[in-house]
Each structure stands twice: as C-alpha cells, then as structure tokens.
Amino acid sequence: MSPLSSRHIVLARHIPGRPEPEHFRLEPVEVGEPGEGELRVRTLFASVDPGTLSRLGGVDSYAPAVKLGEVIGSAAVGEVLDSRDARYAVGDVVAGGWGWREHAVVSAKGLRKVERGAESLSAELGVLGIPGLTAYFGILELGRPKEGETVLVSSAAGAVGSVAGQIAKRQGARVVGIAGGAEKCRWVKDALGFDAVIDYRSETDLGAAIRRECPRGVDVYLDNVGGTMLDTTLACMALRGRVVVSGLVADYGVPPEQRAGLKNTPFLIIQRLRMEGFVVLDYFARFGEARVALRGWLQDGTLKHREHVAEGLESAPALFAGLFRGENFGRAVVRVG
Template sequence: MPEGTVTSRQVVLARYIQGLPTPEDFRLETVELPLPGAGELRVRTLYATVDPGTLTRLGGRASYAPPLAVGDVIAGAVVGEVVDSRSERFAPGERVVGSWGWREAAVVEARGLRKVVAGPEPVSAELGVFGIPGLTAYFGILELGRPRAGETVLVSSAAGAVGSVAGQVALQQGARVVGIAGGPAKCRWLVEELGFDVALDHRAESDLAAAIRRVCPEGVGVFLDNVGGAVLDAAIPSMALRGRVVLSGVVSEYGVPPEQRSGLKNTGHFITHRLRMEGFVVFDYAERFTEARAALGRWIQEGKLRYREHVVEGLEAAPAAFAGLFRGENFGRMLVRVSPPETRGA
C-alpha cells in the first residue's frame, strides 16, 4: 500500500434481507480512500445512526427511497469531523452532518452537508433530538396532530427517539399524554422523567385495545403511531370524535411480507367517528428545519424537553445493534460511536 494512503472500514450489505435482520446479513470491509477533489471533504465519522426504517431498503425492493444493492455501504445519517477540505464552506476541525452511512471515514461532496453550530448539547444530539427523529416528532404533533389543551394524545413506541419527543411536545400544548412502550423500565422513565400522564407496557397487556380504552376513557384526540399493524388497529376503537391518526413509522411491518401483515379490522370507526389518518415524510418540511431545531433547543434549555441516547461502541457493533432494534433492545435513540470525539463537549 503506498505511503500516506488512508484506509477506512465500512459495513456493507452482504445479502438481501427478506425477513428480520441478523448480523450475518452484513459484512465489514476495509477500503482505500481517494484524496478529496475540488468541492470535496475527507471526514471521520463520530456517530452513525441505526434506524429501523433502513430495513425497507435492504430487501432489493424500492420504497420511498431506492433500495441498496448487495455490496453497498449501509446508508444512514452521520455526524463527523472534517479532516481535509477542498471546499471554501468547510475547514478542518469543523463538525458536519451528512449521510455517508456506516463508514469510519469517507470522501464526500460538500454539497448537502450541514455544519454543526457548537452548543450546549453533545454533537450526537444532531442525529437524535435535532435530527430526523426530533424533527419528525415536532412536525408530526404540531402540524398534523395539532392537539388541543385537554385532549388525550396517544404515542406508540413512546420510549423511542420519535415517540419520547412527540409526547413531550404534546405536553407543552396542554394535552394529556399516554405512551405505549415495552417493559417497566421504559414505562417508568416516560412517567417519572418525561412527565407522561400514563404509560402502558404492551408486553404486560394481554388485550392492548382494552388497555387503551381503560386509560383513555374520554377517547384519543391524536394518535402518533410509530408501529402500525396490530398496535394501530388496537388504538382505532378508542379514537375520539374527529380524532387524528398520524403515521410516522410502521416498525412492526418492516421485514414482514405483505401477506403476513396483520392489517386493520377496525376501519368502521373512521366513518362513525369521522377520523382522519395521514402519513408523512419529515422532508416535506425541510424548509422549516431551522425553526424546529431552534424550538427544540430552547425547550431543552428550559427543562421542558429531555432525550435519551442508546450508544454502542465501534463500527463493528452496528449490525447487531440494528438487529436488536426489532427486538425492542434499544432505549432511546440508537447510535454507534464510531470514532471517539477528540474535543471536549463532543
């Protein structure tokens, strides 16, 4: 290998995934990096995201994003540090957010990167509360759900990165908030730390629909759903008149063939109770991301918003962490710490 050559490890798709993922579906490999060209940067990755939605791209079929091919680097949002720059917009040492995926380092175009403005929160927050999960929660509640004071807001996967923020945003609108999570530790955190009014442990409930009716006696005004399938169907009978169902994810259906999905049985409630159900992709609101990040940051500083990160160490841990998402092993935003930060506050 020539002197001065830079190499990087990366995780690629080893085979198409037809069901739920396993670590064997991925491969760790080492590649040589080219020198940055005009308008390019060499970056080292600090943190990489582990997102359940990525599974929709790993089976060889298109969704709202094109599928990855076998041998492609696993896609995902990352935050990194500029090592070498041939762009006037970025200087070595600056932090940037991009989408170069599960790599220790990469040469990327400066176009499309976002510079991280130093603040009181750690840089990892750029991928969680200030990233796609936090933005999804913000717009899902405030623009689609629009809860009124006193309404009940129900949130599924409530201890996750989207659900935990969504519930707290709803609380600030004066809503009563009920979360659905898996396990007593997550439920305690929602109520005791985040201020949710009630938390349902779906693993402890033999009849989730009955449990939702029990804790939402006046009906659910807004349901922000990250799960889909049986959880969504269980919530529909408890929706109040003119309730709003906001779909931000369907994690229960990722990796499940269409013919094996549970589907919806309680659709008649949409007619009798004049319900509205709407899905969205957060990039629809890209022009307002700065506004949302400012609001989220202000609420954190005011003590009105808390978040939690589940960090695993090392790029090689990413495949197992990804598989664990579908068993509910994460508690908060799942991230991989790829390169240890070199400066205080990272």
C-alpha cells in the same frame, strides 16, 4: 494528502424478514482525497434506524433499495479532515448522510455545520436530527392537539415517541404513552412527564388498556408501530380524531401476506377520523426553524432525551438487529471515532 485506510459496512445479503448481523459485511477500504467542493471526514457518530430495513429486502420503498455490496446509509456526524470547500475548515464538525463508514469523501452540498454545544454531538442524530424533527412536525403540523385533548403515542420510549409526547404536553394535551417493559414505562412517566403509560407487554387486552387510560377517546394518535397496535387504536379514537403515521416497525421485514393489516377501518367513518402518513423530508425547508425550537427546549431543560450508544463501527449490525427485538432503550447510535 494521501489515501486513508478505513472500513465501512455493506449489505452482504438481502433481508427478507428480520435482520441478523450476518446480513452485513465489514470491509476495509481506502478513502481518497477530496475533489473540488468536497470534504474528507472522520465519522464520530452514525445513526442506526429501524426504517432502514424497508430498503434492505431488494425492493424499492419510499427510497431506492440498497444493492448488495452497497454501504448502509444513515445519518452521520463527523469531523472535517480535509476541505476543498471554502465554507468548511479542517476541524469543523458536520452532519450529513454518508452512512456506516469510518471515513468518507462527501460533497459539501447537503451538509450542515454543527456547533459544539452543551449537548453531545450524537444529539444531532436523535433529538436534533430526523427523529426529533419527525416528532416536531408530526405533532405540531399534522396532529395539532388542542389544550385538554388526549394524545396517544406508541413506542413512547423511542427516539420519535419520547420527543413527540413532550411536545404534545407543551400544547396542553393529556399524553398517554405505549411502551414495552417496566423500566421503559417508568422512564416515560417519571422522567418525561407523560400522564399515563401502558405497558403493552403486560396487558392482555391492549384495547381495554387504551380505553382505561383514554376514557374520552384518543384525539391524536402518533403511531410508530403500525400493525395490530394501529388497528386496535382505531377502535379507541374520539370523534374527529387524527392518526399520524410516522413509522411501521411492526411491518418492517414482514412479507405483505403475513402482515396483520387493518380490520377496524369502519371507525374511520364512524368517528370521522383523519389518518395521514408523512415523510419528514417533506418539511426540509423548515428544518432550521424546528432545530431552533428543539435546541432551545434542550438548553432550558424542558426537553429530555435518551440514547443507546454502542462502541465501534463493527457494533452497528448487532445493534440494528436488536432494534427489532426491543433491545435498545433510547435513540440507537454508534460511536465510530
């Protein structure tokens, strides 16, 4: 074994607002040999996640801030090139969190072996990865819709929202999505089977649109956006409704003093609402259970998903910046190798 010439992407400048490709830097690097208990992997796919922005402004959030010159973290799937761990052999495919790198030496701890199946390996970063798991636990553990209740899902064409709505339908709920643009709305309704979809870009009064499509109120709101959309929905909730906050993309990269904030908090009392945020890693011990269910639904054709795949590691910064302009359609991933 000898060092490999490779490349990785690091943070070049802290990002005070919305990201642009120049905030990142592509660097050459030599990747050495693995030590005991380590693997050397070739990255096949890397995820591009909007939530990463909360760590790129130089301030700690639910995870430590990324320092200048550090590699951008993300979930990744790769092929084992060299192994110093008896559980993994050359040619195995593994999933982990080594980030935006073409090659990496990683500890075998925390990795999981991925079986090559009918679905693309990139599905391990989306419907079978953190987004799918977030949807699974957000709906089944926190939202807990009952048959006949109304579930509203923001960013319904996204990686979390699209799966969450389909899981809610499995529970017998009436599901309404919010998405941006006619193409995304058609896909959510026609391909995913949502009962109704609201195009927030074409509505002049989002609250009126929610009340139109949810005439009995919203029993469960799975929120991926925050900001004005969350505030508007609070005024449309049904008695004893549940608001599950899994993402706040409207607030990422926005200074606190410029965020829309919440004005409709009286409805928390008036409608006896429960609003709860969560980090899916809290359910780590049950990830295996969730993946078995999600994979089964994929294989029987009752769970559908969509990916937005960019080619080459160097495309990751532009794809990341585009997330905040709504340019992606489906789970954003980069095909690295």
